[in-house]
Amino acid sequence: MSVARWAMQLPSRCPAPSPLNPRNNSGDQATSPAITASETPSPATDEAAEQVAQELASLRNKYSSKYTMFSYSELARITSNFSPDRIIGKGGASEVYKGCCDDGKEVAVKVLKSSDKVMEELVSEMEIVSSVRHGNAMLLTGFCLDGGGGAAKIMLVYDYMARGSLEEILHGEKEGKDLFGWPERFKVAAGVARALVYLHGGDGDGRPVIHRDVKSSNILVSEDFQPKLCDFGLALWAAEAASPVTGDDVAGTFGFVAAAASSHLLEEFKYLAPEYFMHGKVSDKIDVYAFGVVLLELVSGRKPVSSGGGKGKESLVMWANTIIQRGKLTDLVDPSLPTDGSGVAGEVERMTLAAALCIRRSSQRRPSIANVLKLLDGDGDAVRWARSQAGLSAGDDTDDGDGASPEKKDIQSYINLALLDVIDDSASVSSGGGDFTAANVSLEEYMKGRWSRSSSFD
Numbered sequence: 001m002s003v004a005r006w007a008m009q010l011p012s013r014c015p016a017p018s019p020l021n022p023r024n025n026s027g028d029q030a031t032s033p034a035i036t037a038s039e040t041p042s043p044a045t046d047e048a049a050e051q052v053a054q055e056l057a058s059l060r061n062k063y064s065s066k067y068t069m070f071s072y073s074e075l076a077r078i079t080s081n082f083s084p085d086r087i088i089g090k091g092g093a094s095e096v097y098k099g100c101c102d103d104g105k106e107v108a109v110k111v112l113k114s115s116d117k118v119m120e121e122l123v124s125e126m127e128i129v130s131s132v133r134h135g136n137a138m139l140l141t142g143f144c145l146d147g148g149g150g151a152a153k154i155m156l157v158y159d160y161m162a163r164g165s166l167e168e169i170l171h172g173e174k175e176g177k178d179l180f181g182w183p184e185r186f187k188v189a190a191g192v193a194r195a196l197v198y199l200h201g202g203d204g205d206g207r208p209v210i211h212r213d214v215k216s217s218n219i220l221v222s223e224d225f226q227p228k229l230c231d232f233g234l235a236l237w238a239a240e241a242a243s244p245v246t247g248d249d250v251a252g253t254f255g256f257v258a259a260a261a262s263s264h265l266l267e268e269f270k271y272l273a274p275e276y277f278m279h280g281k282v283s284d285k286i287d288v289y290a291f292g293v294v295l296l297e298l299v300s301g302r303k304p305v306s307s308g309g310g311k312g313k314e315s316l317v318m319w320a321n322t323i324i325q326r327g328k329l330t331d332l333v334d335p336s337l338p339t340d341g342s343g344v345a346g347e348v349e350r351m352t353l354a355a356a357l358c359i360r361r362s363s364q365r366r367p368s369i370a371n372v373l374k375l376l377d378g379d380g381d382a383v384r385w386a387r388s389q390a391g392l393s394a395g396d397d398t399d400d401g402d403g404a405s406p407e408k409k410d411i412q413s414y415i416n417l418a419l420l421d422v423i424d425d426s427a428s429v430s431s432g433g434g435d436f437t438a439a440n441v442s443l444e445e446y447m448k449g450r451w452s453r454s455s456s457f458d
Helices: 003-008 043-063 072-078 118-129 166-171 182-199 247-254 263-269 274-279 285-300 316-325 344-358 369-376 380-389 406-422 443-454
Strands: 087-090 094-100 106-112 140-146 151-159 219-221 227-229
Touching: 043 118, 043 140, 043 151, 072 094, 072 106, 072 140, 072 151, 106 118, 118 140, 118 151, 166 219, 166 285, 182 219, 182 227, 182 285, 182 344, 182 369, 274 285, 285 316, 285 344, 285 369, 316 344, 344 369, 344 380, 369 380, 380 443
Parallel strands: none
Antiparallel strands: 087 094, 094 106, 106 151, 140 151, 219 227
């Protein structure tokens, strides 16, 4: 089976037929955001519902002393009975509503949709989120886990972020977009990098985590433009990354369906590292790649994929790679934002360099997120090393001329780009016709060279 056909057949992460929610199986709209039991339950349904109730009770006992416990009726009240007008976000397996508590505090209520894997993902998400303690990661405030009465109501409660997501700020109609200049963009970039350094274990605090869903819609922004990385529904412990990843896992939040040539699929596609998409290989470098796409959004102001950008500009990554190949990194920068001002030009340059390094096709050739943060923070050696890498080839953006629709061409182009890299991800840097020149060394190798030269007694 071709890679393209495999991608087209990847399953959706939207609610799948489940004995816990027969109404959704038939296509009828549920009366409430819960996993609803059948009106005439079968023994199998009874058993499944009882198992869910027991698992939810176990989670309540485990986390009730750590977080605020909300009742379903309380969350329904503060969200106007989960009114569609209160929806502030949607994912492959959840909807998020804005709520206002009696004390005036605004919260975001994440309602998990019904699926066969909902409990498995919930247990994993709560375990990981409960271990995260960082100023740039969204922390859990409370939850509602109610499995009684034949219906499972599963909701997570977080602080509400007034400015919404980075995606809305950059590409939507959010008010205050004109306030999102270079200092604010750099603040968001550095904050997300710090969150990822923490998750990947760079601070030496706790077990390393791979987020697996870094994208602009999962970066929330506070009133003072402090970013918060959110949605740990696909996150996993780094120690578990060696386990085989199935097609369902790769599909994840991207909601792949048979009609794979949709603009929604294309947009989500652009955050997937080639080795993850092609072979399900998971490492912290898939977060680095996705962060590179986010950096490109911040630097260029462009969407991950756009149908109105002209030939060769539909894909943000491919458009950027053609510019990087020519060594014209300044052409990546949003021309509508002036770069004059104290320190602005340096910050923009470092964001651009970091983006170019993060979206390298080979995972081994991408820097660690810790080194990306050093670069963003202006570490002299990191900046010099990054500059030495600038302008190196990053892949071809070719047209196969098969007459396919623009959407399908975009998918095939991305697949072609991915294939170029994952044939042998462990191959060493080659000379002559390879992607990178002899100057392509890691920051660690660069630093070793500088140390040996500076410490020589000859």
